[in-house]
Amino acid sequence: MAASAALRAQVAAKWQESFNRLNRTEPGISGLTNYSHAWNLAREALRPMDISDPKAKPPGFSLEQVRHACEVLNKCRRLPILLEVFTADVKESFVWINREIDAYMAQYQETNDPVVVSQLVLRLRQWYLAWKPKYPLGSHLTASYTLNFQTHLFAHLPPEFAAGFKALCDLTLIPSESILPAQHAFLPSTSSPLATAMSTDMSSPSQLQTQIHTPTLFSAFDTLGLIDRYDSLLASVGYTFISAHISSTCARQWTKPVLPELRKWMTDVIVPWLVVGYAPGCKSAEEARGMLQGVGSRFDFWVNKCVCDLRTEEIFDIIIDYPESAGALEDLKECLQRVDQRAALVSALRKAQRKRLLHPAAETKVILSQYVATIRCLRIVDPPGVLLYKVADPIRRYLRDRPDTIRAIVANLVGDDDDGGEALLDDSEPVQPLQTAEVEDYTEPNWEPEPIDAGRDFRLNKPSDIISTLVSIYDSKDLFVKELQVMLAQRLLGVRDEEGVERERRNIEILKIRFGEAALQVCEVMLRDMTDSKRIDQHVQTQKPSIVHPTIISKQFWPSLDSSTDIVMPGQFQTLQEAYAKEFMTFKPDKRLKWLPHLGTVDLELELADRVVVATVPALEAAFIELFSESARWTVDDLRARVGAVERPAALKALLTWVDLGVLKEENEGEFILLETAEEGGHARSRPTAPVMAMEEPPIVSSQEQEMAQIQVYWKFIEGMLTNLGPMSLDRVHGMLKLAPDYDRTMDQLAGLLEAARREGMLVVRDGLWRLNK
Structure with a gap:
């Protein structure tokens, strides 16, 4: 009983406290009555109504009535309860909005018309504004209402709304003719939902944009929270x-940078769209700039990414088109500073090289030209050279395995590009000595660390001048020096006047600067031989005139001459040679001449019965036609027996030269006769002159063949060392070979020999260690 009395007293106290709070110490229950009236008025003023019902009318309370009611509720501390009730009413009444959402979305699914979505958005905005508290009940009430309204809205929007919203946003960026007169490439295809929307009650894209792209629509997006909700879709x-515009206007436009024009286009077209979408209601440019700082940075990044992606796809062709494509390289350089796509650029370029360049169908000169262009282009894009280091490695390894790489490089050095291809070197590039890797000085005040994406051997392979980079493909420049000697020998033996010798002398002077005078001493001896030969010939001619004008060379200083086609000149040619050799021995008693007629040419004048044929031909052709002065009929085998060791294909080729000139005729297979009188259909003239025959290069053994011949001398020693001792470095192989008899090679010369063995598949090198290729 005591507990019940205490409980009754506690409950009574609570009821009395609540009554006093609601009655506010007014007489009787007048305060409670005023509270009840205020509650009913405030709730009715906030109650959501069905705006789709034409009979529904808003409550006709004045602002003073609502304010007074709210003051009463506030004094009674009942405003939080009013907010809870209002929130519950919004939740219960949202069924009306859901019904309209379903209707609009059903219509959109049938028509795929984004205009239907715009109508839905504007309708939802009407619902929001209709239910929004219109009286000054505090910002907390409005914020709470907005959050609840958007929560219920997003909970009921179907997944198809996102696609419709995106299609609607697409319409807002259809370029009008006044802004982008020529950008029809951005218009959608007639089969797309966007085209369907455009054809609905619209006569042109500009009219459609005028209706869709309005501040009212984006204001509705902002009001309903759609911009924040679907920010990624809108972006x-x-x-x-932007991607479509860049692809349409910037593809293969390489002559000048496109980023400045793109930024101007962004200012004219994209920024106004961003202001409407992301900075509604801004009153000044400064305010808009502040509101767009974040999103503007994202869009600028996207522009750089699109340009970088485009130029990465085109990089191989950009390099081919250099220097006309310098503008694209400047764009790429700027974009890579903003967008981290260096690895993608390297991958794309290496893939294009494997597909379009590094295959047997590509000529070595073409690969070298592309390599040099790659060096020049990537130096613009990445001055430190990290990208070049990563891209060049496959090209260098492929060129190292090609047998004619050295010859192609040397041919460009001496200006011997007979095929009319592009030179590897610009005339504007200064002639300078070959550069070698320098030891890094860490005490240098301007020293910089390696880039973060640099490879292990980046410093050792850091690009220098073009020639040094090409020569560094191989471990030793001795290979190039030997090839220079071979090529100079071929060119000198083909020279027919003093002007040609002087031209070669100028080339050698330039090459001395690059390779050093010591490396080209043998070339100097060859040039001196040409001068001495001219002087000796002049002396012999003064003593006993002769129609023979040989080039006299020093055997020990010239590259090995191919003697596999050495021939013996018959008849008058042999008589002339013996007479010249006799006079030479009178002038040089301590020397003897060894004739190499297959390296020279003969100027002939053939007197036939009805014509005279004049031609300049190789010695083999001259020897064969001389034999026809003895007999008018010869077989190929008989001719070969008379002139020496000549391969049958070479003999047939020489005879066909005279067949083409109408001097010989193949009567039976392998049997030729002399045509003293031209056959019918031929043109017999008193002195028909045959064109001068195109001469092949003198058959001089290439530097690589010489290297292989020399490696055989020491191969047994090298093979034994690598078999017994395992992989060895170059300096250790060099030290061990010093124990071999007659070994006098330098470290560079040994590197050339090992490189030749590697190309032949006899050796492999890995991490600087040479090993047998098993």
């Missing part, structure tokens, strides 16, 4: 539009 619309 993707802008990204897609």
Whole structure:
């Protein structure tokens, strides 16, 4: 009983406290009555109504009535309860909005018309504004209402709404003719939902844009929270539009940078769209700039990414088109500073090189030209050279395995590009000595660390001048020096006047600067032989005139001459040679001449019965036609027996030369006769002159063949060392070979020999260690 009395007293106290709070110490229950009236008025003023019902009318309370009611509720501390009730009413009444959402979305699914989505958005905004508290009940009430309204809205929007919203946003970026007169490439295809929307009650894209792209629509987006909710979709619309514009206007436009024009286009087209979408209600440019700082940075990044992606796809062709494509390289350099796509650029370029360049169908000169262009282009894009280091390695390894790489490089050095291809070197590039890797000085005040993406051997392979880079493909420049000697020998033996010798002398002077005088001493001896030969010939001619004018060379200083086609000149040619050799021995008693007629040419004048044929031919052709002065009929085998060791294909080729000139005729297979009188259909003239025959290069053994011949001398020693001792470095192989008899090679010369063995598949090198290729 005591507990019940205490409980009754506690409950009574609570009821009395509540009554006093609601009655506010007014007489009787007048305060409670006023509270009840205020509650009913405030709730009715906030109650959501069905705006789709034409009979529904808003409550006709004045602002003073609502304010007074709220003051009463506030004094009674009942405003939080009013907010809870209002929130519950919004939740219960949202069924009306859901019904309209379903209707609009059903219509959109049938028509795929984004205009239907715009109507839905504007309708939802009407619902929001209709239910929004219109009386000054505090910002907390409005914020709470907005959050609840958006929560219920997003909970009921179907997944198809996102696609419709994106299609609607697409319409807002259809370029009007006044802004982009020529950008029809951005208009959608007639089969797309966007085209369907455009054809609905619209006569042109500009009219459609005028209706769709309005501040009212974006204001509705902002009011309903759609911009924040679908920010990625809205941004993707802008990204897609920018990507399409860049692909349409910037593809293969390489002559000048496109980024300045793109930024101007962004200012004219994209920024106004961003202001409407992301900075509604801004009153000044400064305010808009502040509101767009974040999103503007994202869109600028996207522009750089699109340009970088485009130029990465085109990089191989950009390099081919250099220097006309310098503008694209400047764009790529700027974009890579903003977008981290260096690895993608390297991957794309290496893939294109494997597909379009590094294959047997590509000539070595073409690969070298592309390599040099790659060096020049990537130096613009990445001055430190990290990208070049990563891209060049496959090209260098492929060129190292090609047998004619050295010869192609040397041919460009001496200006012997007979095929009319592009030179590897610019005339504007200064002639300078070959550069070698320098030891890094860490005490240098301007020293900089390696880039973060640099490879292990980046410093050792850091690009220098073009020639040094090409020569560094191989471990030793001795290979190039030997090839220079071979090529100079071929060119000198083909020279027919003093002007040609002087031209070669100028080339050698330039090459001395690059390779050093010591490396080209043998070339100097060859040039001196040419001068001495001219002087000796002049002396012999003064003593006993002769129609023979040989080039006299020093055997020990010239590259090995191919003697596999050595021939013996018959008849008058042999008589002339013996007479010249006799006079030479009178002038040089301590020397003897060894004739190499297959390296020379003969100027002939053939007197036939009805014509005279004049031609300049190789010695083999001259020897054969001389034999026909003895007999008018010869077989190929008989001719070969008379002139020496000549391969049958070479003999047939020489005879066919005279067949083409109408001097010989193949009567039976392998049997030729002399045509003293031209056959019918021929043109017999008193002195028909045959064109001068195109001469092949003198058959001089190439530097690589010489290297292989020399490696055989020491191969047994090298093979034994690598078999017994395992992989060895170059300096250790060099030290061990010093124990071999007659070994006098330098470290560079040994490197050339080992490189030749590697190309032949006899050796492999890995991490600087040479080993047998098993």
